[in-house]
Amino acid sequence: MAAPLKSFAARRALLSLATLALVGALALAAWLGAAALRPVGLYTGWLLLGLVLLLAFFNARKKLPFLPLLNAGTWLQLHVYAGWLTCFVFALHTGARLPGGRLEFLLWLCFIVVAASGVSGLWLSRWLPPRLARSGESLIYERIPLLRHRLETEAKALVHQAEAETKSTTLADFYLRELGGYFARSPALLAPLAGDDADYHRVKLELAALRRFLNEREAALADQLGELLEAKRNLDAQRAGQRLLKLWLFVHIPLTYGLLVLIGAHVWLVLHYSHRL
Amino acid sequence: MARSTSSAPHYPGSTAPQAPAKRAAAPERWDKPFSADMGETDVDLLLAHPLFISTQPGRFPASIPLRGILKNDARLRRFQKGEIIVRQGDYGHSAFVILDGAARVFLKEPTAEQLGHRRQVRPTVWGSFKRWLQRPRFAEQTTNRRSAAGLQMTRDGEARIFLQDVPGVLEPDRTALLGPGEMFGEIAALGRTPRTATIVADGDTQMLEIRWQGLREIRKYSPEWKQQIDQRYRERSLRRHLAETALFWNLSDEALGLIADATRFETFGEFDWHRAYNREREAGERERLEQEPLIAREGDYPNGLLLVRSGFARVSSRYNHGERTESYLGKGEAFGLGELVAGWRGKFRPLRHSLRALGYVDVLFIPTAVLEQHVFPQLTPEQLAVLTKDLAPASAAPQPDHTGNSFLEFIVAGRFINGRAAMLIDLDRCTRCDDCVRACAATHDNNPRFIRHGPESGGVMVASACMHCVDPVCMIGCPTGAIHRESINGQVEINPDTCIGCSVCAQSCPYGTIQMVALHDDAGLPVVTEETGEPIRRATKCDLCIDQPAGPACVNACPHDALLRADMRSFDDLNRWLRR
Numbered sequence: 131m132a133a134p135l136k137s138f139a140a141r142r143a144l145l146s147l148a149t150l151a152l153v154g155a156l157a158l159a160a161w162l163g164a165a166a167l168r169p170v171g172l173y174t175g176w177l178l179l180g181l182v183l184l185l186a187f188f189n190a191r192k193k194l195p196f197l198p199l200l201n202a203g204t205w206l207q208l209h210v211y212a213g214w215l216t217c218f219v220f221a222l223h224t225g226a227r228l229p230g231g232r233l234e235f236l237l238w239l240c241f242i243v244v245a246a247s248g249v250s251g252l253w254l255s256r257w258l259p260p261r262l263a264r265s266g267e268s269l270i271y272e273r274i275p276l277l278r279h280r281l282e283t284e285a286k287a288l289v290h291q292a293e294a295e296t297k298s299t300t301l302a303d304f305y306l307r308e309l310g311g312y313f314a315r316s317p318a319l320l321a322p323l324a325g326d327d328a329d330y331h332r333v334k335l336e337l338a339a340l341r342r343f344l345n346e347r348e349a350a351l352a353d354q355l356g357e358l359l360e361a362k363r364n365l366d367a368q369r370a371g372q373r374l375l376k377l378w379l380f381v382h383i384p385l386t387y388g389l390l391v392l393i394g395a396h397v398w399l400v401l402h403y404s405h406r407l
Numbered sequence: 408m409a410r411s412t413s414s415a416p417h418y419p420g421s422t423a424p425q426a427p428a429k430r431a432a433a434p435e436r437w438d439k440p441f442s443a444d445m446g447e448t449d450v451d452l453l454l455a456h457p458l459f460i461s462t463q464p465g466r467f468p469a470s471i472p473l474r475g476i477l478k479n480d481a482r483l484r485r486f487q488k489g490e491i492i493v494r495q496g497d498y499g500h501s502a503f504v505i506l507d508g509a510a511r512v513f514l515k516e517p518t519a520e521q522l523g524h525r526r527q528v529r530p531t532v533w534g535s536f537k538r539w540l541q542r543p544r545f546a547e548q549t550t551n552r553r554s555a556a557g558l559q560m561t562r563d564g565e566a567r568i569f570l571q572d573v574p575g576v577l578e579p580d581r582t583a584l585l586g587p588g589e590m591f592g593e594i595a596a597l598g599r600t601p602r603t604a605t606i607v608a609d610g611d612t613q614m615l616e617i618r619w620q621g622l623r624e625i626r627k628y629s630p631e632w633k634q635q636i637d638q639r640y641r642e643r644s645l646r647r648h649l650a651e652t653a654l655f656w657n658l659s660d661e662a663l664g665l666i667a668d669a670t671r672f673e674t675f676g677e678f679d680w681h682r683a684y685n686r687e688r689e690a691g692e693r694e695r696l697e698q699e700p701l702i703a704r705e706g707d708y709p710n711g712l713l714l715v716r717s718g719f720a721r722v723s724s725r726y727n728h729g730e731r732t733e734s735y736l737g738k739g740e741a742f743g744l745g746e747l748v749a750g751w752r753g754k755f756r757p758l759r760h761s762l763r764a765l766g767y768v769d770v771l772f773i774p775t776a777v778l779e780q781h782v783f784p785q786l787t788p789e790q791l792a793v794l795t796k797d798l799a800p801a802s803a804a805p806q807p808d809h810t811g812n813s814f815l816e817f818i819v820a821g822r823f824i825n826g827r828a829a830m831l832i833d834l835d836r837c838t839r840c841d842d843c844v845r846a847c848a849a850t851h852d853n854n855p856r857f858i859r860h861g862p863e864s865g866g867v868m869v870a871s872a873c874m875h876c877v878d879p880v881c882m883i884g885c886p887t888g889a890i891h892r893e894s895i896n897g898q899v900e901i902n903p904d905t906c907i908g909c910s911v912c913a914q915s916c917p918y919g920t921i922q923m924v925a926l927h928d929d930a931g932l933p934v935v936t937e938e939t940g941e942p943i944r945r946a947t948k949c950d951l952c953i954d955q956p957a958g959p960a961c962v963n964a965c966p967h968d969a970l971l972r973a974d975m976r977s978f979d980d981l982n983r984w985l986r987r
């Protein structure tokens with residue numbers, strides 16, 4: 131935003147009010163138009179097309195970073211509130227009913243999925259980052275596999291060290307039984323939504339329970355293993371969270387292109403059969 | 408600045424580092440002399456030179472003899488006609504004395520191109536569009552193998568920069584002549600401030616170059632040198648600096664002159680603080696704080712005002728068994744003013760805080776008497792009220808701000824307070840989409856100039872991007888002046904045409920934000936030198952999108968308002984941003 135932002139809450143309140151006002155105005159215009167027997171469907175259709183193009187242009191804006199065309203922060207605000215407005219115009223246009231034709235149904239579904247993915251993406255984008263930040267060090271996604279490998283190697287080295295120094299296989303057995311699996315596993319897709327990492331807590335508890343069988347040296351090494359365990363927990367959290375934050379866009383963006391194609395076909399058909407083309 | 412137990416000779420209140428060193432062994436820095444070519448005969452000749460005739464070697468401690476200083480901290484250099492010795496705006500760590508020949512100092516600065524800088528172009532949309540159209544396919548692709556006009560490499564790999572268009576530029580009415588025996592560059596070297604003028608050799612010239620450590624020792628142990636250096640500092644730099652200080656704005660020239668005459672100055676800490684900083688990073692914060700040279704001590708009674716002329720100082724107060732950081736001071740900021748004003752009004756107060764050097768600090772000490780005579784009577788009742796508010800001893804509870812004290816401790820400990828445009832990422836809002844990284848690559852030779860990773864505290868990350876520091880350590884020692892500060896907005900930029908890939912800047916940057924990258928040709932193959940076949944490397948870093956009309960691409964590309972290029976000198980702005 132050009133002007134320094136005072137608070138997110140104030141901005142949210144202002145833009146929500148503005149959007150609601152527009153929604154009210156549009157509802158009134160549609161009602162009056164219908165009463166005056168104007169082709170309201172045609173008007174809302176063109177408006178919807180314009181709005182969808184505006185929303186889709188966000189992608190183009192991101193690809194042209196040199197343009198002094200408002201910054202991406204402003205664009206996202208525009209996108210989100212115009213997005214809500216578009217959902218309303220969509221409801222007006224379709225009369226909030228399931229459409230009849232096959233193309234129309236496909237178009238309807240496509241819009242619903244794009245809009246729904248947008249809404250859930252927005253929620254994820256606001257809900258996940260603070261949780262990732264509290265989880266631990268922020269990691270670069272592409273480097274996570276390498277870091278995981280490094281953790282695993284370090285854990286193995288510790289276990290070997292314990293075996294060599296104490297001539298006991300207790301920690302090594304524990305590695306085979308519990309730790310190895312934990313270090314090798316990758317988190318489930320929706321893990322971040324499930325809350326705490328149960329697996330981590332279980333392994334940590336087992337490690338703690340093992341302590342009373344360890345001598346001093348082994349206990350020190352077990353503490354180091356505990357630190358690696360904690361690092362792996364954060365690694366999983368960062369990986370799963372960041373993956374989810376990217377994944378929803380794989381629905382939102384490709385379907386946007388699909389939506390544009392379907393809209394093109396829809397517009398052509400409508401105009402063709404209403405003899406305007 | 409206070410009645411304390413300190414034994415420092417000319418700077419009451421300070422305990423460290425100018426207290427006479429009690430080292431038996433030679434300074435560690437002498438393990439690596441300034442120049443390996445400095446022979447005993449050179450030193451003998453120098454000691455017999457009029458420059459050092461009146462300098463008494465006996466005043467120097469046995470561990471730091473004058474002879475040793477000349478041998479290890481000085482070197483002899485020859486310059487040719489038109490060769491640039493120092494350039495306005497550059498940061499240097501040494502002073503020069505003309506031994507033989509002459510030099511010319513510019514009264515009116517030559518153009519950027521004549522000095523070997525690139526011409527600054529005003530950013531335009533069309534220009535950035537064209538650059539986007541012509542964006543390279545490979546990272547750091549270049550077709551330019553020519554070095555910049557004026558840059559010459561000697562056979563032993565030394566870079567020399569010559570002034571362009573010498574006869575036209577060196578006209579006598581634009582320059583003043585400096586002859587044998589004249590010294591220059593000592594103010595910038597000791598004060599760690601940019602060179603204030605450009606000086607070029609006027610014909611074959613021999614110079615004695617003394618690095619700052621040596622100069623500091625000579626000033627300390629030779630009253631003649633101290634008097635000469637301080638005198639010139641008072642005349643050339645101090646008055647202007649005082650005039651720029653808010654407290655003295657409405658003073659007459661005469662009063663300013665009296666204040667300048669009474670002012671004492673001293674430097675604290677190590678010029679090469681970045682090396683110590685990297686070494687001590689592992690040490691606990693408490694040990695680190697205790698090692699910071701103390702400039703003024705909490706609880707002492709002040710007898711003068713401290714003004715920071717360059718560098719940074721930590722303001723702290725005792726809290727249980729440790730010391731809590733209260734704030735930090737940078738250039739132009741004062742310490743102890745409130746206490747002094749209270750004393751002037753009859754309520755003597757001890758200092759509420761301690762002041763410690765963070766890295767290298769250059770401070771001015773203005774005695775109470777001149778302030779009471781010339782400055783305090785000018786203060787308005789409102790100013791007095793503000794100054795004497797909060798003079799009770801520091802409260803035990805940490806200040807209530809959004810991030811608590813930990814964020815302040817974090818940015819001071821990490822020395823991020825040095826940043827004029829530090830890249831802060833609000834991790835509560837960042838979705839890790841990397842749009843900032845992509846936008847940076849798209850506007851910079853297909854190679855992002857920062858890494859979206861770095862130290863974090865309280866949900867804020869300081870990403871590894873050039874901070875365009877107030878105190879740009881990276882600029883010290885660049886042999887060609889390729890890394891320089893732009894005059895428009897003060898960004899630190901690297902001129903790719905004069906960068907010779909020596910990596911001095913990359914090694915100096917305490918924050919590790921300068922990357923050495925290999926250049927590629929149109930086919931994506933590394934560009935190599937004709938002589939050795941080695942890949943040509945170049946130093947790259949964030950240039951704050953100096954050529955983009957819309958400003959930093961990283962900020963503009965962030966959809967979630969999570970990225971800020973923060974001027975760390977303003978902690979209030981920072982807090983406001985964090986509290987949005």
Ligand code: HEM
Nearest residue numbers: 185186188189192210213214244245248249251252386966
């Ligand atoms: C129905 C029509 C919509 C279309 C055609 C559409 C299209 C797009 C496009 C093309 C992008 C750009 C993604 C990129 O290049 O990175 C995007 C991003 C986004 N959209 Fe939508 N969108 C629609 C509705 C919505 C709605 C209703 C919302 C939420 C209220 C929404 C929220 C978002 C968010 C949060 C982003 C991601 C911004 C980011 O993290 O970079 N969208 N959308």
